[in-house]
Structures are given as C-alpha cells and as structure tokens.
Amino acid sequence: MLDHWEELAYFDISPTYSVVYHRFLEMDLSSYPAIRGQLEGPVSFGMKILDENDKPLIFNDQVRGMLMDFMARRAQAQLTHLKTRHPGAFMFIDEPGLQFVFSSMSGYTDRMAAEDMDRFFSQIDRPRGIHLCGNPDWQFLLNRYLDILSMDIYTNAEIFRCYGKDIKRFLDRGGVLAWGVVPTGFEAFDQESQDHLIAVLEGVWQTLAEAGISLEQILAQSLLGPATCCLINPDREKTVAKAYSWVKALSRQLREKYALT
Known part of the structure; x- marks a missing residue:
C-alpha cells in the first residue's frame, strides 16, 4: 500500500x-x-x-x-x-x-x-x-470540520432540537444540515404520511427559531434526505424507492410553501 x-x-x-x-460513473449526470x-x-x-x-x-x-x-x-x-x-x-x-x-x-x-x-x-x-x-453526541459532530451533517431526524428530532447553540454556530460558519426525515424501513414508512413528516421538520425548525436561528437561514442551509441507509425490507427495494420519491415530494411542497427557488 x-x-x-x-x-x-x-x-x-x-x-x-x-x-x-x-x-453510476458511466451515467450522464x-x-x-x-x-x-x-x-x-x-x-x-x-x-x-x-x-x-x-x-x-x-x-x-x-x-x-x-x-x-x-x-x-x-x-x-x-x-x-x-x-x-x-x-x-x-x-x-x-x-x-x-x-x-x-x-x-x-x-x-x-x-x-x-x-x-x-x-x-x-x-x-x-x-x-x-x-x-444513530444518536451520538451531536455537539461533538457540530464542532468538527464538516460542511454537511446528515442525520436521522425522524428518530432523533426530540434530542437534536436541544442543541440550538451548537447548531447556530455550525450554520453561522456555513454548514449545511441534511434532514433525514423519510423513514426507509418498511413498517415505519407504511405508517407515515407526508403531512406528518413536514410537521416533524417544522416542529424542529420552530424550536431552533426560538434558539435564535432564523427560519430563512435554516431553509437556505438545508437538504432533505431519507432517514436511514436501510436497504433490507420484506419488499426489497420498493419501500426505499418510495421513500426517495417522498423526499422529492416533500422538497416540492416546502419550496412552494416557503417560496424557495
């Protein structure tokens, strides 16, 4: 080596x-x-x-x-x-x-x-x-030399929202948060709705706004994604494919709601 x-x-x-x-690398990207x-x-x-x-x-x-x-x-x-x-x-x-x-x-x-x-x-x-x-010490990660932090906010929303000061510092230095909000596990996905997932996100954003982070900054420095890397389901790839289609749908809804380009 x-x-x-x-x-x-x-x-x-x-x-x-x-x-x-x-x-993938052979595709027209x-x-x-x-x-x-x-x-x-x-x-x-x-x-x-x-x-x-x-x-x-x-x-x-x-x-x-x-x-x-x-x-x-x-x-x-x-x-x-x-x-x-x-x-x-x-x-x-x-x-x-x-x-x-x-x-x-x-x-x-x-x-x-x-x-x-x-x-x-x-x-x-x-x-x-x-x-x-998973659920690490979020303060530890928010203070590393990262540009993007991607997390399972679907599972960890209540915990992550408690780190307002660290999240603000992360965003103020240009960091991007990738909100993993759509579950990819078969059972969790089957019980969800797009409206509820948007409510989960907006609930976290409201808490962060109360910690002094403007909604405009949050929206400008956010990505959406699936909650986890789960690729093993009883229906094989079908739930994962649906989850990714929901990510696109949620993105469209939020862009329209908040007049994002």
Missing part, C-alpha cells in the same frame, strides 16, 4: 468490489445539481477490523494514525473521481460507530475521536460531510 501512496486512483473502489459505483459519494468512516471501520491480537484497530495506538490516513486517502480518491463526472460532487462519510464513542464502556474517548476525525477530514477536499443514522 505504501508503495502506491502517491497513486490516488489506487485507493478508489475497483469494479470487483462495487459494480454499481462504476455503473450533467442534469443533476450535485452528486454524492459515500464511504464507511475510519471509526466504524476501525471498530470492526481486528489486528493480529483480535483487537479492533481503533484501539491500536500504533496503527490508528495510519488507519485515519488510509481511509482519508480512500475518501479523497472517490471524491476526485466523482468530480471528474460532476463539478458539484461531494462526500458523505458513514460513521455509525461514532454513537458508541460516548459509551462509558467504549475505551475510545471523545478526545481521541476528535483528534482522529480532524486528522482524517483535513486530508479530504471540501465539501465533505458525515452521515449518521
């Missing part, structure tokens, strides 16, 4: 490991305002991959720094490739493992995670963001 460190393309995903990724790549983050990866002593790499002080650099190289390789296909390309780093950092039993402290994540993101071109379906 070190022999190829300066060969960025070496770290990209090969067709052997993702046929869909390469098929010019009509989209932006395209997004996604890669598992170093903390989540480091919690799953074991060293020679069956110890997760994230706890190996001799290896952890190289892990951050290696995963950053992989993310940068994907982003660079995506930017050859669309100038509006950006990356989400999928970090479900971050919700376990703040457990008293994790052994991997938030201070260690902060240093590691800052080292990781410093090596990736902007715009860059984190996608997280």
Whole structure:
C-alpha cells in the first residue's frame, strides 16, 4: 500500500468490489445539481477490523494514525473521481460507530475521536460531510470540520432540537444540515404520511427559531434526505424507492410553501 501512496486512483473502489459505483460513473449526470459519494468512516471501520491480537484497530495506538490516513486517502480518491463526472460532487462519510464513542464502556474517548476525525477530514477536499443514522453526541459532530451533517431526524428530532447553540454556530460558519426525515424501513414508512413528516421538520425548525436561528437561514442551509441507509425490507427495494420519491415530494411542497427557488 505504501508503495502506491502517491497513486490516488489506487485507493478508489475497483469494479470487483462495487459494480454499481462504476455503473453510476458511466451515467450522464450533467442534469443533476450535485452528486454524492459515500464511504464507511475510519471509526466504524476501525471498530470492526481486528489486528493480529483480535483487537479492533481503533484501539491500536500504533496503527490508528495510519488507519485515519488510509481511509482519508480512500475518501479523497472517490471524491476526485466523482468530480471528474460532476463539478458539484461531494462526500458523505458513514460513521455509525461514532454513537458508541460516548459509551462509558467504549475505551475510545471523545478526545481521541476528535483528534482522529480532524486528522482524517483535513486530508479530504471540501465539501465533505458525515452521515449518521444513530444518536451520538451531536455537539461533538457540530464542532468538527464538516460542511454537511446528515442525520436521522425522524428518530432523533426530540434530542437534536436541544442543541440550538451548537447548531447556530455550525450554520453561522456555513454548514449545511441534511434532514433525514423519510423513514426507509418498511413498517415505519407504511405508517407515515407526508403531512406528518413536514410537521416533524417544522416542529424542529420552530424550536431552533426560538434558539435564535432564523427560519430563512435554516431553509437556505438545508437538504432533505431519507432517514436511514436501510436497504433490507420484506419488499426489497420498493419501500426505499418510495421513500426517495417522498423526499422529492416533500422538497416540492416546502419550496412552494416557503417560496424557495
């Protein structure tokens, strides 16, 4: 690996490991305002991959720094490739493992995670963001070097709305919030309505407005998305496809309601 460190393309995903990724890159993407790549983050990866002593790499002080650099190289390789296909390309780093950092039993402290994540993101071109379906310490994430924070607001609305001051600082420095409001799980989706999902969003926005964040700023620095990455359902891809169609429908409704261009 070190022999190829300066060969960025070496770290990209090969067709052997993702046929869909390469098929996506062959498509005509010019009509989209932006395209997004996604890669598992170093903390989540480091919690799953074991060293020679069956110890997760994230706890190996001799290896952890190289892990951050290696995963950053992989993310940068994907982003660079995506930017050859669309100038509006950006990356989400999928970090479900971050919700376990703040457990008293994790052994991997938030201070260690902060240093590691800052080292990781410093090596990736902007715009860059984190996608997280779980419920971490939101203050921790809102204070990292992120451009976009994508979260499952459908599940975590009541908790996330409590971080008004941190959210305001994040927005004031130009951050974008991607509100994951449409559930992709079969049972949850089947019980929902678009009107209720809009009410969930607007309820959070109202709380943030009371914390001093103008609705205009929230709307200007927001994206909509699915709540989770769930792709396993009894009906296979059908619920996920419906969820994405709802994301578009909600976007249209909110744009019309708030006269957004």
